[in-house]
Amino acid sequence: MKNVLRKTAGIIGLVSLIIxxxxxxxxxxxxxxxxxxxxxxxxATLLWxxxxxxxxxxx
Amino acid sequence: xxxxxxxxxxxxxxxxxxxxxxxxxxxxxRHFIGMYAGEHCAGTELMIGPLFVAAGVxxxxxxxxxxxxxxxxxxxxxxxxxxxxxxxRLTLYYQLEKICGRKLVTLYNLANGxxxxxxxxxxxxxxxxxxxxxxxxxxPGLNDIFPNSIGWVIAVIVVGAVISVVAAYGxxxxxxxxxxxxxxxxxxxxxxxxxxxxxxxxxxxxxxxNAGDLWTLARxxxxxxxxxxxGQVKFTFWHVMFxxxxxxxxxxxxxxxxxxFRYAKRSWYAIASAAGMYVxxxxxxxxxxILYAYQLHLNPADTDVLPGPLAFRAAGYVxxxxxxxxxxxxxxxxxxxxxxxxxxxRPRSSLFKITLITGGIAxxxxxxxxxxxxxxxxxxxxxxxxxxxxxxxxxxxWLMKKFKLYPFxxxxxxxxxxxxxxxxxxxxxxxxxxxxxxxGIQIFFVSLPGWFVASALYLILSWGYQKRRAYLMV
Numbered sequence: 001m002k003n004v005l006r007k008t009a010g011i012i013g014l015v016s017l018i019i020x021x022x023x024x025x026x027x028x029x030x031x032x033x034x035x036x037x038x039x040x041x042x043x044a045t046l047l048w049x050x051x052x053x054x055x056x057x058x059x
Numbered sequence: 060x061x062x063x064x065x066x067x068x069x070x071x072x073x074x075x076x077x078x079x080x081x082x083x084x085x086x087x088x089r090h091f092i093g094m095y096a097g098e099h100c101a102g103t104e105l106m107i108g109p110l111f112v113a114a115g116v117x118x119x120x121x122x123x124x125x126x127x128x129x130x131x132x133x134x135x136x137x138x139x140x141x142x143x144x145x146x147x148r149l150t151l152y153y154q155l156e157k158i159c160g161r162k163l164v165t166l167y168n169l170a171n172g173x174x175x176x177x178x179x180x181x182x183x184x185x186x187x188x189x190x191x192x193x194x195x196x197x198x199p200g201l202n203d204i205f206p207n208s209i210g211w212v213i214a215v216i217v218v219g220a221v222i223s224v225v226a227a228y229g230x231x232x233x234x235x236x237x238x239x240x241x242x243x244x245x246x247x248x249x250x251x252x253x254x255x256x257x258x259x260x261x262x263x264x265x266x267x268x269n270a271g272d273l274w275t276l277a278r279x280x281x282x283x284x285x286x287x288x289x290g291q292v293k294f295t296f297w298h299v300m301f302x303x304x305x306x307x308x309x310x311x312x313x314x315x316x317x318x319x320f321r322y323a324k325r326s327w328y329a330i331a332s333a334a335g336m337y338v339x340x341x342x343x344x345x346x347x348x349i350l351y352a353y354q355l356h357l358n359p360a361d362t363d364v365l366p367g368p369l370a371f372r373a374a375g376y377v378x379x380x381x382x383x384x385x386x387x388x389x390x391x392x393x394x395x396x397x398x399x400x401x402x403x404x405r406p407r408s409s410l411f412k413i414t415l416i417t418g419g420i421a422x423x424x425x426x427x428x429x430x431x432x433x434x435x436x437x438x439x440x441x442x443x444x445x446x447x448x449x450x451x452x453x454x455x456x457w458l459m460k461k462f463k464l465y466p467f468x469x470x471x472x473x474x475x476x477x478x479x480x481x482x483x484x485x486x487x488x489x490x491x492x493x494x495x496x497x498x499g500i501q502i503f504f505v506s507l508p509g510w511f512v513a514s515a516l517y518l519i520l521s522w523g524y525q526k527r528r529a530y531l532m533v
Contacts, residue, residue, distance in 0.1 A: 017242060017243065017246055020243065020246050020247070020250065021246045021249060021250055023250075024249075024250035024253040024254050024374075025253055027253065027254060027257050028253045028254075028256060028257045030257075034254070034258075037250075037254065037374070038374060038375030038376070038377065039375075041247070041250065041374055041375070041377040042375065042376055042377050045243065045247075045377050045380065048243050049239065049240075049243075052239045052243075053235075053239055056238065056239060
C-alpha cells in the first residue's frame with residue numbers, strides 16, 4: 001500500500017513538473033498569456049510540494 | 060536541540076571523518092548527478108547572470124565563455140580532484156591535517172568559515188529582495204555599499220534570523236526541503252529564460268522565424284556588449300571563461316570536493332559535475348541574465364540587480380518563492396558548514412551556539428548589499444584564497460615522492476604547523492595580490508598563475524624544510 005502511494009505521488013509529481021514548464025513553453029509560442037502562465041505555474045508548484053515528499057525515495 | 064540531536068546531525072555529516080571510506084559506503088554515478096545538479100542551481104545564480112549583463116557582456120562572449128569555462132571546470136574535477144579523492148578516500152580536512160598539521164588546518168578552517176559567512180550573507184541578501192516585492196520598501200542599488208532603508212535592514216534581519224535558527228535546529232529538515240525543491244527550482248529557472256525571451260520578442264515586435272533571427276535578437280538586444288554599467292568591470296570572453304572555470308575553484312582546484320569524491324566508486328564519476336555546471340552555471344545564469352536585460356530594455360536607468368522583482372515580473376509568486384527557497388536552501392548549509400569550520404577551531408563549544416553566532420555574522424554581512432552586488436569579484440577572491448592549499452594537496456600526492464620528499468609530512472614528523480605549506484599559502488596569496496595591485500592582472504585571472512606559483516613554492520620550500528627536520532621523522 002505504501003509502495004502504491006509512493007508510486008502514485010511520484011507520477012503526480014512528475015506531471016506537476018511538466019505542468020510547471022509547459023506553460024512557459026506555450027507562452028514562448030504565443031499560445032498562453034503571461035497571467036495564465038503564472039497561475040498554472042503556481043498550481044503546479046503547490047502540486048509538486050504536496051506530492052514530492054511522498055514520491056521521493058528516502059536517501 | 061538536544062545533545063542527541065546535535066550528535067546525530069554531526070555524525071551524519073562527519074561520517075568516516077578520520078578514516079578511509081569502506082567499500083560498502085561507496086555511491087553510484089546517479090548520486091553525484093543529482094548532488095551536483097541541485098547544489099549548483101542556487102540563489103546566487105540570480106545575481107551572477109544579471110551581473111554579466113551589467114558588465115557589458117556580448118552574446119558570443121557569454122555563450123562561448125560559459126561553454127568553455129564550464130568544460131574546464133568539469134575537467135578540473137575529473138583530472139585534479141577525483142583521482143586523488145578516489146585513491147585516498149579521505150576528507151579534505153583530514154588529508155590537509157596529515158600534510159599541514161592541526162594548527163595550519165585550523166587557520167584554513169577560519170579562512171573557509173569567514174568566506175562561507177560572506178557567501179551566506181549574499182544568499183540572505185538575495186532572499187531579502189523577495190520580501191521587498193511584498194512589503195514595498197526601498198532596496199539597494201547596483202553600486203550601493205551600505206543598507207539604504209530601514210525596511211531593507213528589517214527584511215535582512217528577519218530572513219537571516221530564520222535561516223540561522225533553522226540551520227542551528229534542523230539542518231536535516233532543510234536538507235530534505237532542498238532535495239525536494241531542486242528539480243522544481245531547475246525548471247523554474249528554465250521557465251524564467253523562456254518567459255524572458257518571449258518578453259524580449261514581444262517588446263519590439265521582433266519576428267523570430269529561425270535560429271538566425273534568435274541569434275540576432277540575442278546579440279543586438281539581450282547581450283549587446285559595449286560599455287559596462289558605471290562601477291562595473293567590462294566582461295569579455297576571457298572574463299566569462301575564467302569566471303565560470305574558477306567560480307567553484309575552492310571545490311575543484313582547491314580540492315574541497317575530495318570530501319565528496321571519496322565516496323565515488325570510479326574517478327570518472329566526476330563528469331557528473333557537468334550536470335551542475337550546465338544546468339546551474341549555464342542555463343540558470345543565461346535565464347537570470349535575460350530577465351535583467353529585459354529590465355534594462357524597458358528602462359535603461361533601472362540598473363538595480365534585485366532577484367525578487369526580476370523573478371516576480373517573470374513568474375509571479377512562483378518566482379518569488381523560487382528566490383526565497385533558492386537563497387534559503389543554499390544559505391542554510393553554508394551557515395552550517397561555516398559553523399562546523401568554526402567549531403573545529405573550538406571543539407568544546409556547542410555547535411548550536413556557534414551556528415547561531417555564525418548565522419548572526421552572515422546576517423550582518425547580508426545587510427551590506429556590496430557583497431552581493433560585487434559577487435563576481437567576491438567569488439573570484441574566494442577561489443583564490445583557498446586555491447594554494449589545493450596546489451599543496453596536488454603536489455603532495457603526485458610529486459613529493461618523485462622529488463624524494465615525504466608526503467603527509469606533518470603526520471610523519473608529528474608537527475602541528477608545516478611551515479612549507481603555510482608559507483606556500485601566504486606567499487602565493489601575497490604574489491596574487493601584488494599581481495592584481497601592481498601588474499594590472501584582474502582578480503578573475505590571477506589564480507591560474509597563482510596555482511603554478513603555489514606548486515613550485517611548495518616543492519622548493521618542502522625541500523629545505525624537510526631536510527632540516529629529517530630527525531623528526533617517525
